[in-house]
Amino acid sequence: xxxxNNGFRQQLFYKMKKEINLVEIKSGGVFVxxxxxxxxxxMMLTDVYxxxxxxxxxxxxxxxxxxxxxxxxxxxxKNLKLKICDAYRPPRAFDLMKKIIPQPGFxxxxxxxxxxxxxxxxxxxxxxxxxxxxxxPCKVDAFEEKYARLVAAGQWNEFQLHxxxxxxxxxxxxxSIQTANRDMLRNMMENAGLEALEHEWWHYNLPNREKYxxxxxxxxxxxxxxxxxxxx
Ligand SMILES: [Zn+2]
Numbered sequence: 644x645x646x647x648n649n650g651f652r653q654q655l656f657y658k659m660k661k662e663i664n665l666v667e668i669k670s671g672g673v674f675v676x677x678x679x680x681x682x683x684x685x686m687m688l689t690d691v692y693x694x695x696x697x698x699x700x701x702x703x704x705x706x707x708x709x710x711x712x713x714x715x716x717x718x719x720x721k722n723l724k725l726k727i728c729d730a731y732r733p734p735r736a737f738d739l740m741k742k743i744i745p746q747p748g749f750x751x752x753x754x755x756x757x758x759x760x761x762x763x764x765x766x767x768x769x770x771x772x773x774x775x776x777x778x779x780p781c782k783v784d785a786f787e788e789k790y791a792r793l794v795a796a797g798q799w800n801e802f803q804l805h806x807x808x809x810x811x812x813x814x815x816x817x818x819s820i821q822t823a824n825r826d827m828l829r830n831m832m833e834n835a836g837l838e839a840l841e842h843e844w845w846h847y848n849l850p851n852r853e854k855y856x857x858x859x860x861x862x863x864x865x866x867x868x869x870x871x872x873x874x875x
Contacts, residue, residue: 663764663870665702666732668711675717675726675770676701680684680736681785686784688789695736696862702731702870704762707849709769711765713835722772728783728845729766732759733860734873746799754857754873758848761855762870764813765837768846769828779828780821781808810842 670676679685680698681692694699703711711725718725734754741750751757758764769777784857790802807813811829814822821825825844833839837847847853859873 659874661856663691663762663856663872664705665858665870666705666708668701668703668708668727668730672725673715674711675713675724675774677726677728678730679728679766679786680732680740682689682850684786684788686749686786686794687740688788688791688795689743691736691739691743692732695733697731697733697736697860697868700728700868702762702868703765704849704855706854707763707765707837710832710835710837710849715829717831719733723777724772724774726768726770726772726776727765728768729759730764731762731858731870732757734760735858735859744794758852758855760857761852761854762858763817763849763855765847766843767828767847768845769824777824778821779825779844780813780815780818781805785809809844811839812841813845 652722668674668676676699676862678692678697678699678701680687681690681697683690703806705864714725732754737754737760744750754760766778770784785802785806785808787805790805793799794802811825828844829839832847836850838850840846840848856872857874858870861869863869867871
């Protein structure tokens with residue numbers, strides 16, 4: 644018989660998976676971890692990261708940690724903190740999110756195309772010394788509860804108009820403080836070695852995306868998380 648038996652096939656599968664080393668960033672010093680999909684204040688109004696077992700935990704590529712460490716003295720000097728609102732996204736969380744908001748263009752087309760699923764991207768904003776968010780043209784993800792409710796009801800038009808404020812090309816005479824903060828954040832992040840995304844002021848990628856594979860994970864009861872490559 645030429646057919647592989649199931650046990651052998653499974654063995655082969657585990658041999659093909661390669662373990663990946665990610666680092667966890669915790670709140671403290673100039674960093675604040677507040678993963679927006681761990682709670683319900685996001686465009687889905689649901690806590691997908693909590694549902695899949697990740698919760699409010701921030702895992703990133705070691706190369707991304709190096710970039711964030713470059714930022715540390717700059718943030719300290721300006722008396723600012725970096726709030727990380729999204730980082731590594733498990734592919735199963737991605738799949739759930741696509742089910743809730745299937746509209747093309749809102750999330751990447753598939754997990755393979757989302758840098759978050761490669762742990763090579765972060766969504767961030769800036770906080771002042773008291774922990775208050777600096778004004779930006781819109782919130783991270785352009786989130787506002789009223790838009791989330793409209794999107795859930797299938798009404799996209801108003802939110803699409805609001806989404807324009809997420810772009811670097813958006814400027815307004817009445818929002819010069821907001822756009823100055825946006826441009827300051829971009830400067831800081833680019834000087835630290837990260838790449839901006841033209842249509843999302845809060846999103847930053849590591850360069851050389853092809854270096855970082857799609858990553859799946861397994862959660863253990865003691866809090867340990869194992870990461871490994873996943874075939875798209
Ligand atoms: Zn992002």
